[in-house]
Amino acid sequence: MPYCIYKLRWQRLILGGALVCAVLAAPTLAEPLRIAIVGDINGNYGSDEYPPLSLALRDKVLALKPNLVLSTGDVVAGQKRGLSQQNLQNMWHSFDRQFYQPASDAGIIWLPVIGNHDGSKAFSLVGSYLFATDRQQAATYWRSKQVSHAELRWLDKQHYPFYYSLLFADTALLVIDASGSELTSTELQWLEQQLRSPAFTQAANRIVAGHLPMFAIAKGREAPAERLAQSQTLLKLFNQYRVSWYISGHQHAYYVSKIQQLSLLMAGGIPARPLLGTDKRQSVFSVLSLLPSASIQSWDLHTNTEVTLEQLPESLPALPFAIQRWPASTTLPCNNINQQDALC
Secondary structure: OOOOOOOOEEEEEEEOOEEEEEEEOOOOOOOOEEEEEEOOOOOOOOOOOOOHHHHHHHHHHHHHOOOEEEEOOOOOOOOOOOOOHHHHHHHHHHHHHHHHHHHHHOOOEEEEOOOHHHHOOOEOOOOOEOOHHHHHHHHHHHHOOOOOOOOEEEEEEEEOOOEEEEEEOOEEEEEOOOOOOOOOHHHHHHHHHHHOOHHHHOOOEEEEEOOOOOOEOEOOOOOHHHOOOOHHHHHHHHHHOOOOEEEEOOOOOOEEEEEOOEEEEEOOOOOOOOEOOOOOOOOEEEEEEEOOOOEEEEEEOOOOEEEOHHHOOOEEOOEOOOEEEOOOOEOOOOOOOOOOOOOO
8 A cells, every 4th residue: 555755744535536645734733732641540459340540530631631641551450470361351341431430421531641551561581471361352442443533643653552552633742661670672772763754853743652751659569660770771861852741650649740841740559559758649630731831739638629730849759860840950960871962
């Protein structure tokens, strides 16, 4: 099948049996693009029931009617040896009935990030997936849910739902498989190819999302396996290609920061964990609004009151190094990377 080489956005037209390529300006929304950021919402291992706060979060999403839901992973409660295929199917059916389908019926697009409890990429000593059945079930479910929308264009969905890329209006989204602490060499190569593609570099907003964060920010989640091991490599890549946001989950704590040009949104989770250096727990739900500039609105699900950025700690003793509250920019400490690196 012939195809069109595009600069910003392309359209294929068949006129008299001939393929005509029309280059169009990237579409823009009349209103800001509103993305609901949904953190970890699953229940106990193997459970197909959801905590009351997760259902309250769903109701908040339906009331606010964002353009998109970006779920940062752990929407089901797998990653437990001994769960049967029927157990896993029941959990995905429950998620579909209680979350995905109500959002879809309301015209809200739900985009997945695979978490360690959805489809962990942990490997055995012989190099096979420890939770291969979990990953198969996650793939089966999400591949039955690939959406179409006038403003949505898939760029690469060969490995969906584990890693993929798309455009929504003039916002580019790359999702990485951060259901474990390391990206494979194949995944890193794919990521850089996507980051330097014309579709990504010419987008007004450039978002990367994955389950594990680059920083540990919560008590009980300080271990190296609870964050991305290649955070230094990723920080350099993301700043090199002018990524606007890295959005993540897993830590069950909410914080917004900035490293050089890269903004970080670490979604809250249910139940909440306290931020490092504090004893306060908040299960937080956020909406990121884009165009013409970014803004964040967040709510404490316990009290249904707004959480302002000023209520977050001005700085956080995160790991591998301390970070500052958004929009202030943290400078990378040079003892963490090469002294000659431009990020220092």
